[in-house]
Amino acid sequence: LEQQNIDQLQLLLSSALPGQIADILEAMPPTERKQLWALIPESLGSETLTFLHDEVRNALIIDMPAEELIAAAELMEVNDLADMIEELPEPVRQSIEDNLSAEILEHLETSLSFDDGTAGRLMSPDVITVRSDVTLETVLRYLHIHEDLPDYTDGLMVINREGIYQGKLLLNKLLTHHEDTLVQELMSIQHQAIPSLTSEHEIALFFERSNFVSAAVVDENNHLLGRITMDDVIHILRSEADHALMSSAGLDEEADLFAPVIKSAKQRTIWLFINLITAFLAAWVIGMYAETVEKIVALAVLMPVVASMGGIAGSQTLTLTIRGLALNQISSGNTSWLARKEVLIGIINGLIWSAVVAGIAWLWFQDIGISLVIAAAIVINLIAAAAAGIAIPLTLHRLGIDPALSGAVILTTVTDVVGFMSFLGLATHYLL
Amino acid sequence: LEQQNIDQLQLLLSSALPGQIADILEAMPPTERKQLWALIPESLGSETLTFLHDEVRNALIIDMPAEELIAAAELMEVNDLADMIEELPEPVRQSIEDNLSAEILEHLETSLSFDDGTAGRLMSPDVITVRSDVTLETVLRYLHIHEDLPDYTDGLMVINREGIYQGKLLLNKLLTHHEDTLVQELMSIQHQAIPSLTSEHEIALFFERSNFVSAAVVDENNHLLGRITMDDVIHILRSEADHALMSSAGLDEEADLFAPVIKSAKQRTIWLFINLITAFLAAWVIGMYAETVEKIVALAVLMPVVASMGGIAGSQTLTLTIRGLALNQISSGNTSWLARKEVLIGIINGLIWSAVVAGIAWLWFQDIGISLVIAAAIVINLIAAAAAGIAIPLTLHRLGIDPALSGAVILTTVTDVVGFMSFLGLATHYLL
Numbered sequence: 001l002e003q004q005n006i007d008q009l010q011l012l013l014s015s016a017l018p019g020q021i022a023d024i025l026e027a028m029p030p031t032e033r034k035q036l037w038a039l040i041p042e043s044l045g046s047e048t049l050t051f052l053h054d055e056v057r058n059a060l061i062i063d064m065p066a067e068e069l070i071a072a073a074e075l076m077e078v079n080d081l082a083d084m085i086e087e088l089p090e091p092v093r094q095s096i097e098d099n100l101s102a103e104i105l106e107h108l109e110t111s112l113s114f115d116d117g118t119a120g121r122l123m124s125p126d127v128i129t130v131r132s133d134v135t136l137e138t139v140l141r142y143l144h145i146h147e148d149l150p151d152y153t154d155g156l157m158v159i160n161r162e163g164i165y166q167g168k169l170l171l172n173k174l175l176t177h178h179e180d181t182l183v184q185e186l187m188s189i190q191h192q193a194i195p196s197l198t199s200e201h202e203i204a205l206f207f208e209r210s211n212f213v214s215a216a217v218v219d220e221n222n223h224l225l226g227r228i229t230m231d232d233v234i235h236i237l238r239s240e241a242d243h244a245l246m247s248s249a250g251l252d253e254e255a256d257l258f259a260p261v262i263k264s265a266k267q268r269t270i271w272l273f274i275n276l277i278t279a280f281l282a283a284w285v286i287g288m289y290a291e292t293v294e295k296i297v298a299l300a301v302l303m304p305v306v307a308s309m310g311g312i313a314g315s316q317t318l319t320l321t322i323r324g325l326a327l328n329q330i331s332s333g334n335t336s337w338l339a340r341k342e343v344l345i346g347i348i349n350g351l352i353w354s355a356v357v358a359g360i361a362w363l364w365f366q367d368i369g370i371s372l373v374i375a376a377a378i379v380i381n382l383i384a385a386a387a388a389g390i391a392i393p394l395t396l397h398r399l400g401i402d403p404a405l406s407g408a409v410i411l412t413t414v415t416d417v418v419g420f421m422s423f424l425g426l427a428t429h430y431l432l
Numbered sequence: 433l434e435q436q437n438i439d440q441l442q443l444l445l446s447s448a449l450p451g452q453i454a455d456i457l458e459a460m461p462p463t464e465r466k467q468l469w470a471l472i473p474e475s476l477g478s479e480t481l482t483f484l485h486d487e488v489r490n491a492l493i494i495d496m497p498a499e500e501l502i503a504a505a506e507l508m509e510v511n512d513l514a515d516m517i518e519e520l521p522e523p524v525r526q527s528i529e530d531n532l533s534a535e536i537l538e539h540l541e542t543s544l545s546f547d548d549g550t551a552g553r554l555m556s557p558d559v560i561t562v563r564s565d566v567t568l569e570t571v572l573r574y575l576h577i578h579e580d581l582p583d584y585t586d587g588l589m590v591i592n593r594e595g596i597y598q599g600k601l602l603l604n605k606l607l608t609h610h611e612d613t614l615v616q617e618l619m620s621i622q623h624q625a626i627p628s629l630t631s632e633h634e635i636a637l638f639f640e641r642s643n644f645v646s647a648a649v650v651d652e653n654n655h656l657l658g659r660i661t662m663d664d665v666i667h668i669l670r671s672e673a674d675h676a677l678m679s680s681a682g683l684d685e686e687a688d689l690f691a692p693v694i695k696s697a698k699q700r701t702i703w704l705f706i707n708l709i710t711a712f713l714a715a716w717v718i719g720m721y722a723e724t725v726e727k728i729v730a731l732a733v734l735m736p737v738v739a740s741m742g743g744i745a746g747s748q749t750l751t752l753t754i755r756g757l758a759l760n761q762i763s764s765g766n767t768s769w770l771a772r773k774e775v776l777i778g779i780i781n782g783l784i785w786s787a788v789v790a791g792i793a794w795l796w797f798q799d800i801g802i803s804l805v806i807a808a809a810i811v812i813n814l815i816a817a818a819a820a821g822i823a824i825p826l827t828l829h830r831l832g833i834d835p836a837l838s839g840a841v842i843l844t845t846v847t848d849v850v851g852f853m854s855f856l857g858l859a860t861h862y863l864l
């Protein structure tokens with residue numbers, strides 16, 4: 001790059017939003033990414049870091065000089081800083097912590113005392129608090145001391161002398177009521193606080209059901225600790241969607257689309273290995289009926305049809321069950337109703353499509369025995385697929401394993417094994 | 433249900449949030465759902481309706497008496513009303529429209545003049561506007577006339593005499609600056625407005641990159657039409673995630689998990705039909721090599737391994753590409769870099785796993801020819817899978833077809849056909 005181009009690029013970058021710069025960086029191969037990163041003005045750098053996926057961010061900061069990293073850390077939000085600092089080597093981490101102000105360091109330690117994925121880790125400490133026994137006039141005077149309020153402030157948190165959360169004074173109310181009114185007359189006590197150990201998934205559901213822009217986070221004694229804002233919720237939803245999509249293909253949602261080849265190959269290979277076991281299980285089932293297949297070669301031709309129909313039907317039930325679990329729609333009260341319903345759908349669609357497949361098989365091989373056997377195998381496999389599509393995610397969920405990751409592999413194993421076994425087994429029994 | 437239980441239930445319902453009631457309703461079989469719906473107080477009913485999926489909502493309102501429906505319509509937000517009214521039979525729609533106030537009717541007609549999925553349809557008309565040449569004192573006096581401000585009001589929209597959008601006066605600024613300040617000195621002109629034809633996907637990206645709680649919607653002449661708020665964005669993200677998850681299994685995200693069996697069976701059957709075509713295409717390929725399979729039955733045993741390894745590797749590339757497209761990370765500038773990278777990963781993992789598979793095949797069948805043929809077929813299929821995993825979504829995207837829906841089926845067709853063809857074709861050529 002020539003100097004003139006670099007100057008133009010820097011001008012362009014300085015007018016972009018940090019989120020946009022992050023998008024551009026993520027859409028670049030690693031080498032170009034590092035070159036561009038070096039050109040980003042320091043003032044934008046720290047916020048840009050918070051928009052990047054873990055893997056991309058870590059690759060960039062590893063090369064930053066310590067003083068630049070410290071400068072960036074000071075500008076970061078505490079929860080982003082906590083996420084980042086955990087990944088850094090101990091000496092770098094120490095030197096950053098030594099350079100932070102006492103106040104930020106205290107917030108950082110609070111944040112790090114909570115597990116990743118909890119309200120305590122997600123919250124930020126930038127809360128403006130007021131007491132309930134003052135008038136709106138006092139509140140307004142107090143706000144005038146501030147140059148600006150933190151982003152996503154839809155209200156002030158009302159606490160008592162002991163720091164116990166009492167409710168929220170919405171800015172809406174503050175702006176539409178008389179100055180003599182007391183805070184306690186106006187504050188919304190139905191604005192519940194979020195306990196610090198609440199999971200991200202529950203936090204997202206909480207915000208979706210309410211009309212809050214921000215909510216207080218409290219400890220077990222109802223002490224106000226910080227607040228969570230709607231942009232955190234958007235981040236949670238995006239991550240959850242990413243996680244569901246990526247893990248269905250055995251991928252890590254933090255993985256970098258533009259990572260070096262060797263790293264990417266390594267990340268993908270485990271999933272291929274797991275699938276290989278499944279594939280050989282299916283092959284082993286076919287191997288048991290090798291003699292039958294040798295005698296009636298039409299079976300080898302048709303067997304993928306039986307397995308794949310089961311796989312498709314099962315994945316539909318599986319997907320609906322996984323979504324139902326994520327939205328808390330499935331409970332012990334309706335599981336048996338659902339299972340019965342899905343099996344019934346399996347029987348109905350099994351009967352319809354087994355008739356079609358039997359017809360095509362007859363036209364192809366002119367053998368009524370093969371047609372009857374494949375029809376029976378498809379009905380059996382679609383029933384098994386429905387049952388597995390409900391049972392697998394429910395069992396994994398109960399065991400605390402994420403069904404979005406491993407559900408599909410286990411399901412395919414079931415539908416492959418049941419499909420090949422029923423088709424070739426029935427053929428061995430009735431057609432030989 | 434006894435009268436006493438009904439009373440208790442009604443008491444319980446009246447203290448729940450509409451979003452919570454909607455969740456409970458969605459997690460019920462249709463008959464119980466209608467019984468519960470009849471018990472929900474009218475004051476909560478209309479907002480509950482807006483939280484329900486289309487299909488569930490339509491089934492409930494079809495049985496409501498006209499006057500109740502009209503009452504509910506009056507309490508709804510205009511964009512929700514527009515979505516609902518489009519689905520109603522003409523006479524019911526007419527009777528609702530006849531009973532709406534002139535103001536709401538006008539807003540409704542504006543909303544309906546935009547396509548579903550655009551900013552114009554999504555926006556709500558509840559905007560508080562101010563002029564730029566007044567002082568904060570005037571603004572504060574004006575706000576005091578209001579009982580309350582609309583939810584998600586983080587600022588007032590500044591317009592000129594002609595209704596042209598000028599910028600946003602943030603409540604933060606209003607509360608922290610002196611009453612004598614003019615609006616024009618404080619308003620944020622970098623708070624861009626959203627053009628009315630912007631798609632939901634673009635709106636979500638816009639909010640994610642900014643720190644806005646609400647944004648103005650303008651027509652092509654920059655006239656202020658309404659506003660979009662962050663809860664709309666959360667709704668968009670949830671829908672997009674739902675759509676990606678559900679369509680990967682050929683399901684409609686509006687489909688009801690608790691729909692009647694016949695209806696569900698019908699919704700699922702089309703996908704089974706599409707898959708059937710794919711499956712028979714694979715069967716047809718095997719059929720071409722029936723003689724080979726008859727002579728070497730080990731090929732029938734091992735062929736699912738080749739096809740499924742390709743399917744898994746391809747779905748990983750496909751998923752990454754679909755995500756990259758959704759996040760605007762893939763452009764003409766980096767497509768060839770990505771394709772080269774994915775093919776390289778395919779070669780590396782192909783070499784590793786073909787060696788493993790060849791080893792297992794040798795242990796099983798003690799035939800060096802079969803081992804060599806399956807190794808070659810796996811490498812070929814993994815390269816084809818990588819190329820297809822990039823090319824299919826890019827092509828669909830360019831044609832304006834959603835790759836999340838049809839990408840996986842087409843990919844599996846490619847990996848099945850290439851897998852069976854390379855394995856059985858090489859075997860026919862070298863082993864017979």
